[in-house]
Amino acid sequence: MTRPKYFTPNEVAIHNTLDDLWVSFLGKVYNLTPLCEKYKGDVLLKPIVQAAGKDISHWFDPKTKDIRTHVDPLTGCVIPYCPNGRFLHIPPPFPNADWANDFGRPWWKDDSYLVGILSKKTRMIKIINTLTSQEQVIERYLKFNAHAASYTWKYDGRNLDMNKNLEENQIQDDDEDFYKLSMNDDTFLQSVHLYFNDDLTEA
Structure with missing residues (x-):
């Protein structure tokens, strides 16, 4: 087996533009540039672009490896927790006929974007x-x-x-x-x- 490639947080941080966008979460590094190209101009891309080059582990539940959830105070329903705004592949908080859910696997579960492992600790x-x-x-x-x-x-x-x-x-x-x-x-x-x-x- 090929040894997984390791990246330091500094190496991830330089990929911080719409045309070259990486993020890390839950110990792994993802190149979301193709995702940005596919959804260019979509307002739901904004939170991802704002997180370019950063670690977004706080978006996820480490146990389920899925987006964190919370109870909506208005509806009492459990919905995805998106403090920076709703992003791609997250359903709207209320039923909406305009929302297309035919995208397949959500981007955070799609290993085609995975490029390596985030180094736990960098050392000089x-x-x-x-x-x-x-x-x-x-x-x-x-x-x-x-x-x-x-x-x-x-x-x-x-x-x-x-x-x-x-x-x-x-x-x-x-x-x-x-x-x-x-x-x-x-x-x-x-x-x-x-x-x-x-x-x-x-x-």
Whole structure:
């Protein structure tokens, strides 16, 4: 199986326009650009556009994975809770013959929009290139160097498994300890060393 692609909140945040719109919710990342193209000009798209690049987990019930509901004070009926306004695929609060419900699966249940997993916690790490002696503090390295696979990555003398995250590679997260000790965590970042393999991969 292919390992799911992970995205940081910062990476999701840059997709914040009508022509390039991503959101995250319940730990997953969705590219809703095709949805925006399909419903361009529809007023029910407005709350989604306003949420572009953001996490909208608060729209959903984590147990049911569906839109949160509440009891309407006027009708006493249970209806979707939309504090930012009704949006696409949400039925109107009252029966309405003009509402078309032939759209199939609602967009939040349609995995065709799913592009990856939202990183639970981002961590900065120092990368030291032993060939050039360059240092870089980053969240993710692959986007900085297309030849990342041409290096052996090591931490504390151990080769890293590039199919695993930092925690799985036993690179401890010391943020909580630094906080308790009132230490600046930026000064004590873990360092990963890159060793050139002399077999540059194709870009």
